[in-house]
Amino acid sequence: MRSKLLIITLTIYLGFTSAHAQGLLDELYFEEKDRTELVQSTFKMLRIGMFHSVETRKKGVVELTAYTRYWNIPEVDGEVIETNNFASDRMSARFGADIAFTNQLTVGIGWSNTNALDGYFKYRIVQQRSGKKSIPFSITGLLGGSHRFENLQNISSNGDPTAIYDTTVPNTSINLEDGFGDKTNIYAQLLFARKFDRNLSLQVSPTLIFRGSNRFEENPDVHVALGFGGRYKVGKHASLFSEYYWLPKSSALQNIETFGAYSLGVNWEVSKVQIQMFLTNSGDYAEDITITETPVNFNFKDGNLFFGWNFAYVLHFKKRKK
Numbered sequence: 001m002r003s004k005l006l007i008i009t010l011t012i013y014l015g016f017t018s019a020h021a022q023g024l025l026d027e028l029y030f031e032e033k034d035r036t037e038l039v040q041s042t043f044k045m046l047r048i049g050m051f052h053s054v055e056t057r058k059k060g061v062v063e064l065t066a067y068t069r070y071w072n073i074p075e076v077d078g079e080v081i082e083t084n085n086f087a088s089d090r091m092s093a094r095f096g097a098d099i100a101f102t103n104q105l106t107v108g109i110g111w112s113n114t115n116a117l118d119g120y121f122k123y124r125i126v127q128q129r130s131g132k133k134s135i136p137f138s139i140t141g142l143l144g145g146s147h148r149f150e151n152l153q154n155i156s157s158n159g160d161p162t163a164i165y166d167t168t169v170p171n172t173s174i175n176l177e178d179g180f181g182d183k184t185n186i187y188a189q190l191l192f193a194r195k196f197d198r199n200l201s202l203q204v205s206p207t208l209i210f211r212g213s214n215r216f217e218e219n220p221d222v223h224v225a226l227g228f229g230g231r232y233k234v235g236k237h238a239s240l241f242s243e244y245y246w247l248p249k250s251s252a253l254q255n256i257e258t259f260g261a262y263s264l265g266v267n268w269e270v271s272k273v274q275i276q277m278f279l280t281n282s283g284d285y286a287e288d289i290t291i292t293e294t295p296v297n298f299n300f301k302d303g304n305l306f307f308g309w310n311f312a313y314v315l316h317f318k319k320r321k322k
Contacts, residue, residue, distance in 0.1 A: 060318025
């Protein structure tokens with residue numbers, strides 16, 4: 001009799017416990033369903049590779065950057081130009097800083113040895129969210145520009161299209177050179193990006209570029225371009241990326257031949273250090289110049305293939321709350 005009573009008591013107790021546990025699980029499920037969370041790290045860096053990503057930094061973060069490009073001189077009229085440089089014939093570099101004034105606003109400035117100063121304002125308008133009030137993608141607005149201190153290196157005079165990146169080679173500019181505004185270009189972008197899962201992120205970037213001046217009447221004053229970029233995570237600290245900018249013929253320069261800027265590379269990040277290594281067909285850095293004035297196609301011929309190396313070091317100046 002006692003054993004039967006014990007079994008009945010245990011059965012009732014276990015049934016009550018199971019029902020209570022299920023009730024807690026249901027409560028947690030509905031709480032999770034009602035919760036809205038921001039989707040973080042669509043891209044790990046401020047740039048996918050050469051061009052801006054949808055990301056902004058947290059308030060108080062300063063990012064110090066160094067970008068370089070290396071390439072060989074192509075054959076000119078069937079002749080190979082010999083140089084004494086080790087590993088590559090030419091190189092260009094850019095040094096800059098990016099400062100986050102708020103969680104939404106990041107401002108950057110940089111100088112390159114092509115005698116150009118560039119800068120931008122980037123503001124996160126919408127951030128992707130998951131949960132009850134989900135938003136399927138992020139939107140960031142970007143306004144930037146560049147200014148050349150010397151004669152714009154646009155049209156090569158020695159048959160080498162990559163000479164536009166070498167300030168020692170005489171060139172004829174496609175821009176007028178009368179004043180500050182003649183050498184200044186401005187661009188505006190809306191960056192749309194979505195993180196599909198922990199590995200895959202994609203971005204589309206409609207772009208408008210306003211040229212400060214034009215020496216040739218056939219060239220447009222305003223360029224319309226569309227950028228595509230993606231990142232795929234392949235390890236804890238590594239990911240693959242690629243990006244391409246398409247420029248319609250009606251929006252491209254007419255007096256010289258240009259090509260769409262393309263890159264393919266690897267991201268590697270550990271703690272405060274972030275490194276990108278990639279192949280591209282452009283040796284410049286400012287978006288307005290790279291998108292509209294890339295002089296060679298992407299292939300493995302000398303002069304057409306550039307090796308890019310981006311380095312970023314992240315500093316945190318805002319104290320974390322305990």
